Amino acid sequence: MSTFQLIQGVIIGVVVLASLYVAFRKLLPKTSTRVMAGVSASLNHDGRPGVLRTIGKKLQPASASGSCGDGCGSCNSCGPAPAAKNDAQPLTFKSRQ
Numbered sequence: 001m002s003t004f005q006l007i008q009g010v011i012i013g014v015v016v017l018a019s020l021y022v023a024f025r026k027l028l029p030k031t032s033t034r035v036m037a038g039v040s041a042s043l044n045h046d047g048r049p050g051v052l053r054t055i056g057k058k059l060q061p062a063s064a065s066g067s068c069g070d071g072c073g074s075c076n077s078c079g080p081a082p083a084a085k086n087d088a089q090p091l092t093f094k095s096r097q
Contacts, residue, residue, distance in 0.1 A: 033061045036059055036060070036061045037060065037061055039056075039059055040056045040057070040059040040060040040061070041056070042056070043055055043056030043059065044056030044057055044060070
C-alpha cells in the first residue's frame with residue numbers, strides 16, 4: 001500500500017464520518033441531543049483529565065431556554081399552532097402568442 005493510498009483512505013474516512021454526523025444531527029435531532037448529552041456527561045466527571053473535561057463541556061448540547069419563541073414544544077404553554085389560512089388562488093393559464 002502506497003502513501004498516497006493511505007492518505008486517500010484517511011481523507012475518505014473523515015469525509016464519510018462527517019457526513020454521517022451531519023445526517024444523524026439533521027434526521028434524528030432528539031436522539032442526537034440525548035447521545036451528545038450522555039457522552040458529555042461521561043467525559044465531564046470529577047477525576048477526569050482536563051482535556052477530556054474540556055471536550056465534554058464543548059460536546060454538551062445547548063439547553064432550551066423555555067421561552068415560547070425557542071420552538072422547543074416541551075411545555076405546551078404556547079398553545080396549538082394557528083390554523084393556516086386558506087389563501088388558495090385559482091390557476092390561470094395564458095396562451096402562447
